Amino acid sequence: MSKAFRSLGVKIFFCSVILSPVFAPVFTLAEDDPLKGLPKDAAGVMQVLGNITNWLFTGILIISVIMIIVAAYKYLFSGGSEEATSAARKTIVYAVIALAVAMLAKGVAPLVKTLLSVK
Numbered sequence: 001m002s003k004a005f006r007s008l009g010v011k012i013f014f015c016s017v018i019l020s021p022v023f024a025p026v027f028t029l030a031e032d033d034p035l036k037g038l039p040k041d042a043a044g045v046m047q048v049l050g051n052i053t054n055w056l057f058t059g060i061l062i063i064s065v066i067m068i069i070v071a072a073y074k075y076l077f078s079g080g081s082e083e084a085t086s087a088a089r090k091t092i093v094y095a096v097i098a099l100a101v102a103m104l105a106k107g108v109a110p111l112v113k114t115l116l117s118v119k
Helices: 003-028 042-076 082-116
Strands: none
Touching: 042 082
């Protein structure tokens, strides 16, 4: 065996010894049925999709508010520069448009359900 190959083996061994406490809970807590938490019917799938859209909607709201705050900061400290105030104004407009689109998208599903009389 070459010295480089032996050195690589020693490094791999020590890395596995050092990282074994990190991965031990993963192997210990592994379940027999890996599909246990997945939805089994259409209602479960709809629930998962609803949760995903709620998380995305919340993320869009948070990002839009942060962008409005950043744009307001840029607008306040633009120093009267036409380019800086124009860029800040565009950022505010885009953030408000993102908020409006997110709210409209969130309201479309209940509107369609109401119009189609689906419960």
